[in-house]
Amino acid sequence: MVLVHAQSTDQHSFDKVIRPLSKDFTVxxxxxxxxxxxxxxxxxxxxxxxxxxxxxFIEDVVGRPCALLGHSSGGLIAAYAAGKTQLCELLILEDPPFFSCQGERRKKTFNYLDLSSICHEYLQGPADESFVLFYFENQYAWKFFPEKAREKMRPKSIASARKFLQKHPEKDLKVPFWPKTALAAFVGMGSYDPRFGEAFYDDSFHCGIPHEELLSEIRCPALFMKAKTDWSDDGVLFAALDEDDLAKCLGLISDCELVRFDCGHGIHVEKSRDFVSAIKDSISRVR
Incomplete structure (x- = not known):
């Protein structure tokens, strides 16, 4: 099994599920x-x-049939690869942003207003502080706090984050009282290049390849893991993709199983046991 992480994190994003998966797979x-x-x-x-x-990597290093899993933007990459190699026997798409992150639609998504725009803003400035701290200071999540609570909590949390990063520049960010699921986004961010986020900001990441074309080239069985979908009052998509996007994906992949999870975007972090169970069940179906 080959695991491909989401943008801004790294391979350690999957640390929580490596052990249970390795009981049945070489990971x-x-x-x-x-x-x-x-x-x-x-x-x-x-x-x-x-x-x-x-x-x-699959053909030269793995060298045998495998299951290929991609989370978020990693799902886009995995889908592309699955259409190019005969060694992918199962494609697992963990809440990938098909259709929503491409073209003008991307501008009304959480990722664009959060990570992509923050990367763009960071690159325009003097960059005299770490990107991790800059992101923490400017993340869209602050808008979810009531105004009075935000005014009280934000300066203290930023000061705590700055102190932690000064003391532990090599570690993933930890902030007291910050939700663990939210801190999962900071795993590996210390080595993240914000110019990667710029590629989603200016839409160059996709090389002009329509997602319809990407999905239609998948020939192996697939498992689609869908997290819950939320919208803001002004129409911002707080999810990787909406139900219409999901329907298009299922229509374009010839053999695709759908499993829904009542959680946020990081399914393997928030619902790790259910995540592993869904994979094992899907592998059994394919075999």
Whole structure:
């Protein structure tokens, strides 16, 4: 089994599920370009470069039929790779942002207003502080707090984050009283290149490949893991994709099983046991 992480994190995002998965599978994790210990080269921050590199990894390193799992943007990369190699016997898509992150629609999504826009803003400035701290200071999540609570909590939390990063620059961010599921987004962010986020901000990540084309090239069985969908009052999508997008995905992949999870975007973090069970059940179905 090959696991591909979401943007801004790294292979350690999957640490919680490695042990239970390894009871049944040989598990490989990778760092995508711009993340972890992989190359930090903006010319590689696109689905073709990433997808082709993943195909080479599967064919040259794994060297045998495998299950390929991608979370979020990693799901886009995994879908591309699954359409290019005969060695993918099961594609597992963990809440990938098909259709919603491409073209003008991307501007009304949480990811665009949060990570992508913050990356863009960071790159316009002097960059005299770490991106991790800059992101924590400016994340969209602050809007979810009532105004009075935000005014009281935000300065203290930012000061706590700054102190932690000064004392532990090599560690993933931890802030007192901050939800663990929210802190999962900071796993590996210390080595994240915000120029990767810029590729989603300016829509260059997709290399002009329509997601319809990407999905229609998948020939192996697939498992689609869908997290819950929420919207803001002004029409911002607080999810990877909506129900219409999901229906299009299921219609374009010839053999696709759907499993829903009542949780946020990081299914493998929030519902790790159910996540592993769904994978094992799907593998049994394929075999």
């Amino acid at each position: 490989y994790t990778v760092d995508c370009f711009g993340h972890g210990k992989s190359a930090h080269d903006p010319s590689l921050y696109n689905i073709v470069s990433l997808g082709d590199a993943l195909v080479r």
